[in-house]
Amino acid sequence: MNTSTDRAASIGKLLVATLAILSSAAQAAGFDCAKASSPTEQRICADAQLSKQDETLQALYAQVPASPDWRADQRAWLARRDACGDDACLRNLYADRIVVLRHARTPFHWGTRWQRVDAGGHDGAQLDITQVNERQFSFSFDAVAGVNSGALSETARFSAPDTASYVGDAKMDTQGCVLTFRRVLNRLEVEQQGGAFACGAGVGVSYGGDYVAAARDPNAEPSLLSLGVASTPAQDAALRKLLGRDYRTMVATASVVDTQADNLDGNGARVVGMFVQGVACDTKSVLMSDAHGHLWAGVWEAGAVSAPAQLRYYTNVAADKQRLPKTIAAVNAETCPGEPVTVRMMP
Template sequence: MRNGLAKAICVAIGLVVMTPAAQARGIDCAKATSRLDKIICADPEMLDYDGRIAAAYANALTVWKGAIAPYVRKDQQAWLQAFRAIGRDDNGGCTLDDKACIRQELRSRVDDIESGSYQHSGVYLAADGRKLLLHPRRANGFALRVFKLPDANVMSLEEERAALWDGPDFMVAKMGDANGLPLPNPQDGPDPDGCTLRLAPSPLSIRVWQTGYCGGRNYAGDFRRDLTQTLADYQFELF
């Protein structure tokens, strides 16, 4: 029976993607062969991050009885693909000689996947073509972007406490322009309180209410979760 478990992907840092009911595990340092594996195994802090990522990933697969497991797998694979590129010529981030950078990459993933907002993170679509991207942040934090290309594009302000929870059921974000700066109001000038979105998330959808001018556009409505896309799919599209 043990050999019958569906192991999907063995990755360079030792995480294993399994069925939702199974547990992912961290790197097996006794079998480490790549230079990246060995760097992680030789650094207690990195190794701790690796174990935390594995545990949080395993837990995320079971959220809402596995309702978002397809997204969790794709999101983890997208992150791992980028992480495994460290040391390759086409990787624009860390090098294998920059241990502080590798450590920070792992720490950033810990912050995202352990976030209380991770279970709601991802890509949401409205019937009229609008898209909502919800990025997890450290603790219960999150960042929000709503857009309909080419011109309707807002994101949560780049300031502390711009995106908060209002109790356990509602997320509230003060929105700015595509760069997270206050939207101009033709009557009052730049107004950082001029666009606020209130979100009610559920496992497979988000309902959005809007207050404020918001650049004269409407970002309210119902957005369905697309489990086939990840935030990594949009890392270059809007910038």
């Protein structure tokens, strides 16, 4: 028989466990969420994924060399973080910074393979630097933006021990292209002046950005949440369940994301349009979502040669399973010239 002493002991154990859980939740970020004061800190503490990213970042930062330069670099990053206006911005900044910090102890050598830090996953770039001497080095870029690409192999000349530049010319058909290479602690910062065409690249392709020394792509796989398509972790989880394998298909179409696309249905749903640069007419997606958890999604995929493209339509609204919303139907009408589209109503 349970005595009052037993019940008191049980209640005491339950209270201790509850307090431990609450304490763990409050410390899930890299700082004490109970003391969060700025809007950015409060936003981080309110989101489990952002809290986890902050915790990871703090653990990595604790391992970087203890130097004034690294402290100044971290303060500059924190200023950029605090200027973010939404969760998607924060997720991407954290993802990029985590990649940088994971490579913090990699010795800096100009002559190696470099990979661009790219949380979005649709703007990859690789840079090989060879034949380095005190005056110059050879470089070779390979970069993409959607299905468009760019490649440039030339010579950059040092203007200081940590800075080199390449200036295009008419002979190489790169007049107006200026690339500046700067060492920043463990990474390489590339600044591009001049448009894609001036630098020998396709539409939307750039060589600029931060690079870390790595043989392979060091970036985390993007998600609809990190890309700003899903607005919350719960919505991202619901989309994974609804779309199944087409979750990855939708991510692959999100080279360009429009979070303020037109709603033609008048139902108050948020509409996000996505497409891949260069093949926007048949490699695209649309997501509609409302405050009640209702989802409507269209995923387009190009067919094989001479085969029609395909629209796969998903919704968790039973009454709309066999009816395309006007918003998705309108996007379906904007197909590649002469290309038929097969519509599949997914279960």
